[in-house]
Amino acid sequence: MRVVAAILLSVSSAFAYQVTSPGGSQGWNTSGPNYLTWTRVSTDPLNFTAVLTNTNRTVMPINDQVLNALVDGTVGTIQCNPPSGGWPTGDGFRVNLAQDAEHLDSLLAQSDQFSITGSTSTGTAASTTSVS
Numbered sequence: 001m002r003v004v005a006a007i008l009l010s011v012s013s014a015f016a017y018q019v020t021s022p023g024g025s026q027g028w029n030t031s032g033p034n035y036l037t038w039t040r041v042s043t044d045p046l047n048f049t050a051v052l053t054n055t056n057r058t059v060m061p062i063n064d065q066v067l068n069a070l071v072d073g074t075v076g077t078i079q080c081n082p083p084s085g086g087w088p089t090g091d092g093f094r095v096n097l098a099q100d101a102e103h104l105d106s107l108l109a110q111s112d113q114f115s116i117t118g119s120t121s122t123g124t125a126a127s128t129t130s131v132s
Contacts, residue, residue: 023112031119
C-alpha cells in the first residue's frame with residue numbers, strides 16, 4: 001500500500017506547475033529584463049504570486065521579495081519586476097510560485113537555484129575631429 005501511495009505522489013507532482021527558467025545555468029542579471037517561465041496543467045490554480053528568495057542573508061537581507069502578484073498562470077512567461085531597491089546580486093536565488101501574496105509559504109513550485117549577476121555593459125567612446 002505504501003508503494004502505491006509513493007507512486008501516486010510522484011506521478012501527481014510530475015503534473016503540476018514547474019518552473020523552467022530561471023534555474024541552474026539560466027540566471028538573471030541586474031540590467032534585465034528578467035523572465036520567469038513555467039509549465040502547468042489544467043488542474044493547477046489559475047493564479048500565483050512570484051517570489052524571489054535566498055537563504056543567504058548577506059546576499060539578500062530580506063527574504064521573500066514579491067516580484068509579481070496575481071500572475072495569470074495560463075500565459076507561461078512573464079517579465080519580473082525588480083524588488084524595491086533593485087536586483088540583488090549573488091548565488092543561491094530561487095523563484096517560488098506561491099499560492100498568493102497572503103500565503104507565501106504555500107508553494108506551488110520552486111525554481112532550481114540560480115545566480116543574479118551585475119550588468120556588464122561595454123561602451124565605446126566616440127570622438128569627433130573638427131578640421132578648419
